[in-house]
Amino acid sequence: MKLLTSAPRGTQDILPKDSYKWRFVENLLLDQASKFQFKEIRTPVFEHTELFLRSVGQDTDVVQKEMYTFLDKGNRSITLRPEGTAGAIRAMLEHNLCNENLPVRLSYIDSCYRYEKPQSGRWREFSQFGCEMIGSSDPLADAEVISLCDSIFKRLSLNETYIEINSVGCPKCRGKYYESLKEYFEKNKDSLCNTCLSRLERNPMRILDCKKSDCLKIAENAPSILDFLCSECKEHFEEVKKYLDVAEIKYNVNPKIVRGLDYYTKTVFEVISMHEGSKGLVCGGGGRYDNLVEELGGPPTPALGFGLGIGRILLAMGDLLNFIPQYKACDVYFATLGEEAKTLAFQLANILRDSSFVVECDTLNRKLKPQMKYADKIAAKFAIVLGEEEINSKKAKIKNMADSSEKPISLDNDFLKEFFEIYTDFEKNKLLGN
């Protein structure tokens, strides 16, 4: 078969055999966030390009080479969102949510888009769960957001996941730190890789993130941001750690973590999964961004948040996904012979469905045998055969597919009542282990 085309590069179709797993994880994420009073917000998939230029930052890789940007028919520059924070904050400001109760706590599940070369755990279209807490500068807010993130992984039984935290300070302390970093790397310029040389000018902190062995070696002895934090930032960071300790949340302080987006200040953190299939993959990240709200035209407002890649979470979960409850099994399958039977089955099926049973009827006009085969394959609990005899006598047999036992059932007004009796009996026996 020659298909016209296939799904675009870096996208994925989530088929019925997997979609329920996604749904389960998504529900769990939103539910856990709601325990911390985060409420769902839904924002557009695309925004005006300038939003991301300003928030994510001109110099970032995301903006420089990964955005899906195009002109619409009205000549507006539009960009498919590469992350969730900017849109959430924009919407919050546009609808004056921060003029109501502070803090504002928002959660979302967004499809995001980045033009990257796909590989394991990386797609061009990916689903991101995020939470944003706007209005508090208190270190407890940081601890609470990290705690939410941590609790999610606990709830998912992802135990080989750990949290790394750092503080990138405020623009004030970062200025001094950059100078010192530049000075340090200038001295070791000869051993740096080419990418790092260009980073030296634009964003020396990114050199700390380089994985090349030569750069790693130099970075090892580079000055640490933690030694340059101003008293306010330092105190803030200490408080955050104190709260995390109280909550018995495990974390490593890693002065080398640098988040990829420009808006971060003070606390930043990453969630790294060491599970099979996602070894060392960053499946979440976040931090404080005290200047972003103002940057987008709002009043000076402290805020912070985090994002998790849902695809990466599923990757990390691996075999755990097998324990997720699947779609409801079929309660009753109607095997039908002839037009009249088909019609009757259709009516009876809807009666059962109104009582929230899961029912399926034959729609392929197959012979009885293949129909029973099918009922078996879909693991129907009961099968009811309808043919000429049954219609004439207004009585049918309902077959328990597990033990092949059959019981009579009326097809008239008593149908639902009798079915209930048979069904509860069946469930009772199951509980008793028969």
Next chain:
RNA sequence: GUGGGUAUAGCUUAGUUGGUUAAAGCGCCAGUUUGUGGCACUGGAGACCGUGGGUUCGAAUCCCACUAUCCACCCCA
């Protein structure tokens, strides 16, 4: 963006030093007499061997390009 692997039915794969109608298992469909599933047996549908060039009398097999996919780097969720 850089480097490497892979590309044969829906899925998993076989395909010998290039040689004629490209195999198998699973899955799907149908049958094994009349209206009943799980087992077994029989049969069937389904592949222009990723695409396009080239080498050759002859290419799934060799060469080149492209595309897709996977992996690593970069970056990140």
